[in-house]
Amino acid sequence: MKSAGLIAEPERLSQGQRMALLSLLTDDDPVIYRTVREKILSFGPEAVDWLRPHTLSREPALRRRAQEIVLHFERQTADNQFLAFCLKNGEEFDLERGAWLLARTQCPEINIEAYEALVGSFASDLRERLDFGAEAKQLLNRINEYLFKELGFTGNEENYYDSENSYLNRVVDRRTGNPINLCLLYILLARRLRLPITGIGLPGHFICRFQSTAAEFYIDVFQRGTFLSKADCVQYLLRGNHSVREQYLAPVSPRRVLLRICSNLHQIYDQLDSPDEATRVQRYVVALAK
DSSP states (O other): OOOOOOOOOOOOOOOOHHHHHHHHHSOOOHHHHHHHHHHHHHGGGHHHHGGGGGGGGGHHHHHHHHHHHHHHHHHHHHHHHHHHHHHHHOSOOOHHHHHHHHHHHHTTTTTTHHHHHHHHHHHHHHHOOOOSSSSSSHHHHHHHHHIIISOOOOOOOOOTTOGGGGGGHHHHHHHOOHHHHHHHHHHHHHHHHHHOOOEEEEEEEEEEEEEEESOOOEEEEGGGEEEEOHEEEEHHHHHHOOOOGGGGGGGHHHHHHHHHHHHHHHHHHTTTTTTHHHHHHHHHHHHHHH
């Protein structure tokens, strides 16, 4: 067992003391490991500078534990950035930016610009294939064919409550997600293509609406872009014993979209008995509900 002797205050931490901490970090004794980890965490984000090189160490234990601590700090930074975004904006904000910032709280290493470019490439492919003079349903059928057949996006019915269904980067990576995040992707494509599509938050389900001077109908993106009428949506509400309120069929603001995503995540983490994750997401819910 290694001794825990050379732990110092942050401003006095020498190279030798850092090396001692790193050595202790690989100790097999879980009590020593937790003590050293907490001490390193107490130095704050500055510890990342001297820990990061060891995330590539050839020693598996050091590599794994250095990566875990660096990830902790990176997620903490991403957490603060997302909370600041939620608190400083009103109902109408850049929904795409908010979705990527939320994704970064789970996967801080992601390149947001690269994901934005990927979604942009989807829209560019579609722009070349679409006849913008066609009827709305014909145009949207082409989008559905591209998104669900060519790219292979689908609703995750097998693992509906997987937390990864709620992070847009993982939805794009895995080509599957829950209703609200598949709708989010659909909306981001529509925005790039300048199509009048918005999100509609039904109780227990999320869909999209296309509305122009010539047509109005709803789109169940989770069901591969199935078209619905307003009467279909009213029947859905009645079957679920919900009152028929106009607000259920009205577009949802960007803030309410993110609030619903975070509320879903909170319930998932709570059911999975992941208290740290549930507490983290609960802070987002509180910030967005203001």
